[in-house]
Amino acid sequence: MLVKLSVEEFSQILGSNSPAPGGGSVAALSGALAADLVSMVCNLSIGKKDFESFQTEISKTLQESQTLSKSLLKRVDLDTEAFNSVMAAFKMAKDTEQEKTSRAEAIQKGFKEAVLSPLGIAQECLEVLKLAGRLLGKSNSNALSDLGVASQQAFAGLEGAIMNVKINIPSIKDGDFVAETSSKTSTLLEEGRRVKDNIYEFVFEHFG
Amino acid sequence: MLVKLSVEEFSQILGSNSPAPGGGSVAALSGALAADLVSMVCNLSIGKKDFESFQTEISKTLQESQTLSKSLLKRVDLDTEAFNSVMAAFKMAKDTEQEKTSRAEAIQKGFKEAVLSPLGIAQECLEVLKLAGRLLGKSNSNALSDLGVASQQAFAGLEGAIMNVKINIPSIKDGDFVAETSSKTSTLLEEGRRVKDNIYEFVFEHFG
Numbered sequence: 046m047l048v049k050l051s052v053e054e055f056s057q058i059l060g061s062n063s064p065a066p067g068g069g070s071v072a073a074l075s076g077a078l079a080a081d082l083v084s085m086v087c088n089l090s091i092g093k094k095d096f097e098s099f100q101t102e103i104s105k106t107l108q109e110s111q112t113l114s115k116s117l118l119k120r121v122d123l124d125t126e127a128f129n130s131v132m133a134a135f136k137m138a139k140d141t142e143q144e145k146t147s148r149a150e151a152i153q154k155g156f157k158e159a160v161l162s163p164l165g166i167a168q169e170c171l172e173v174l175k176l177a178g179r180l181l182g183k184s185n186s187n188a189l190s191d192l193g194v195a196s197q198q199a200f201a202g203l204e205g206a207i208m209n210v211k212i213n214i215p216s217i218k219d220g221d222f223v224a225e226t227s228s229k230t231s232t233l234l235e236e237g238r239r240v241k242d243n244i245y246e247f248v249f250e251h252f253g
Numbered sequence: 254m255l256v257k258l259s260v261e262e263f264s265q266i267l268g269s270n271s272p273a274p275g276g277g278s279v280a281a282l283s284g285a286l287a288a289d290l291v292s293m294v295c296n297l298s299i300g301k302k303d304f305e306s307f308q309t310e311i312s313k314t315l316q317e318s319q320t321l322s323k324s325l326l327k328r329v330d331l332d333t334e335a336f337n338s339v340m341a342a343f344k345m346a347k348d349t350e351q352e353k354t355s356r357a358e359a360i361q362k363g364f365k366e367a368v369l370s371p372l373g374i375a376q377e378c379l380e381v382l383k384l385a386g387r388l389l390g391k392s393n394s395n396a397l398s399d400l401g402v403a404s405q406q407a408f409a410g411l412e413g414a415i416m417n418v419k420i421n422i423p424s425i426k427d428g429d430f431v432a433e434t435s436s437k438t439s440t441l442l443e444e445g446r447r448v449k450d451n452i453y454e455f456v457f458e459h460f461g
Contacts, residue, residue: 047260048259048260049259050259052260053326056289059286059293060288060296061293062293062296064396067399068402075283075406078267081264081267081268082268084267088270091270121260188272188275190275193416194276194409194416197413198279198283201405205398205405205406208398208405209402248416252419
């Protein structure tokens with residue numbers, strides 16, 4: 046498992062001449078780190094008098110950010126597996142007609158997985174962004190830069206995941222699947238930008 | 254050392270109730286991962302016939318991205334150390350006049366370090382962004398999404414580091430230092446945006 050490697054080892058393997066892990070796994074990791082920063086800001090705000098009236102909301106946010114972090118860390122590995130299954134499909138035998146059909150089907154199945162995987166990452170990154178937005182003005186202001194970094198990492202994860210959707214879409218022949226996915230990516234990007242801009246405005250206004 | 258922890262352990266410590274590691278270390282890690290993706294794209298383009306005429310440039314880029322990755326990984330730990338030294342200064346004795354002076358000096362020294370550390374992260378993230386820009390149209394197009402994710406992570410690292418500069422600046426009393434730093438952060442952000450927008454335009458135009 047990639048997430049069992051040390052940060053240093055993961056960095057080395059990422060930079061190697063193997064195409065996996067690649068951008069999809071990095072997008073998932075970026076989202077997980079964003080979720081962790083949200084958790085930290087919650088932890089630094091729980092039990093503080095200034096935020097007494099928001100304790101229930103903060104505790105709920107913490108629970109959700111911890112769940113999202115775990116899920117996104119799993120996706121670091123899942124995205125690399127999705128990529129590898131496309132590669133494996135391409136290596137299948139194609140001597141007989143039946144083999145050709147099986148191979149073509151496996152390739153299509155693989156590409157759909159290689160689209161659905163980053164789509165799931167993008168969706169969860171948007172959830173993380175929304176959690177960060179929920180804490181604005183309701184959490185420890187000493188950690189405002191951490192909330193800012195959380196939103197950047199979550200949005201970078203979202204956009205990065207969408208790029209991984211977009212690079213695989215042209216290989217998919219199922220028109221309905223393509224149309225549905227394209228519509229979902231537009232909505233995710235639009236909503237993500239809105240939430241992120243809102244957080245940025247708050248953070249940069251505070252910094253002056 | 255933080256980078257010797259597994260990715261999973263780093264994620265857990267980040268989300269804990271300790272303010273360090275925080276956003277500054279995440280910004281540095283984001284830059285390192287971006288540099289690794291640049292290295293990967295170089296490695297996937299070296300020895301490929303389509304990019305024969307760019308081999309010298311690609312090899313040079315690879316060398317630079319590997320150096321930047323190592324430096325940014327070191328900064329993951331250095332940024333947390335900088336933060337901890339501010340915290341340590343605040344805990345110094347302040348009973349006598351001399352102790353008060355020593356403590357105030359240590360706090361100012363600590364805050365300057367807590368500004369210079371993310372400033373260095375931002376500068377190196379900009380370098381990574383420039384390397385990604387250099388590869389546009391000169392590298393394996395199968396890895397175009399990876400180049401896109403590299404630019405997102407590098408820019409998120411840059412912006413995240415700047416937020417960490419901005420949150421510490423108000424604590425610094427040295428006016429010249431503040432003026433010089435503010436001017437540097439503006440230039441870094443401006444240049445970073447320009448390079449990133451350029452990469453995005455190329456990548457999204459390609460995806461259609």
